[in-house]
Amino acid sequence: MDLGLTQEELAEQVGVTRQTIGLIEKEKYNPTISLALSLSEALGKSLDDLFWMETSKHEKR
Amino acid sequence: MKKDERLNASVKVANSLGYVLFWYGIFAVLLYRWFILDLTLIETIDIFLVWIVASLVQFMALASKGIPITYPIDTTRKEQKYFTFLLPIVAGALSVIILWVFREVTEVRRLLGGFFLTGFATLTLLIIYRIIVHYWEQKNT
Numbered sequence: 017m018d019l020g021l022t023q024e025e026l027a028e029q030v031g032v033t034r035q036t037i038g039l040i041e042k043e044k045y046n047p048t049i050s051l052a053l054s055l056s057e058a059l060g061k062s063l064d065d066l067f068w069m070e071t072s073k074h075e076k077r
Numbered sequence: 078m079k080k081d082e083r084l085n086a087s088v089k090v091a092n093s094l095g096y097v098l099f100w101y102g103i104f105a106v107l108l109y110r111w112f113i114l115d116l117t118l119i120e121t122i123d124i125f126l127v128w129i130v131a132s133l134v135q136f137m138a139l140a141s142k143g144i145p146i147t148y149p150i151d152t153t154r155k156e157q158k159y160f161t162f163l164l165p166i167v168a169g170a171l172s173v174i175i176l177w178v179f180r181e182v183t184e185v186r187r188l189l190g191g192f193f194l195t196g197f198a199t200l201t202l203l204i205i206y207r208i209i210v211h212y213w214e215q216k217n218t
Contacts, residue, residue, distance in 0.1 A: 032081040045083055 019059060030054040096135075103128040112179055136202065140209035143217060161203045169196030 023037045039045035110116045172195035176182040
């Protein structure tokens with residue numbers, strides 16, 4: 017999704033490093049619920065929109 | 078940055094790796110000095126104190142987080158009770174073997190002293206551990 021935010025700006029808003037945001041984007045790090053909620057708030061998107069797996073194994077209910 | 082959960086978790090992993098190496102390293106040094114160089118406990122008391130304090134701090138930290146005494150082995154409360162009383166006997170027996178085989182102590186009184194002292198110390202530690210875990214469970218579950 018494109019909200020015109022850089023990784024650095026988003027990281028600053030939720031209080032983590034740019035590297036952590038990068039790892040979450042690449043699905044190499046699973047954030048805690050607390051950080052996931054902060055990201056959801058900062059990006060104005062629901063947790064479903066941000067973190068729901070898009071593979072065929074995990075079909076959306 | 079201080080509250081970056083990923084960094085905090087990674088730093089903890091790195092620190093615990095360092096701690097494990099430190100703990101086993103110091104233990105190996107102690108064993109080498111006791112059984113190869115034939116030094117006594119008093120002669121190695123400086124290293125031993127560092128090692129025992131680190132061990133006790135870790136022991137208490139585990140108890141204060143409510144980690145079961147037999148972790149990682151899954152046991153029932155009854156089995157944990159048996160463990161609490163069985164381990165001191167094993168520790169006492171180990172102390173007798175060490176005194177007898179490596180220190181060539183044959184005097185029964187000294188061997189029994191070693192057995193009871195080690196067993197009692199182990200039992201005390203395990204009881205303290207169980208008490209801490211008990212209060213943790215009451216508070217958190």
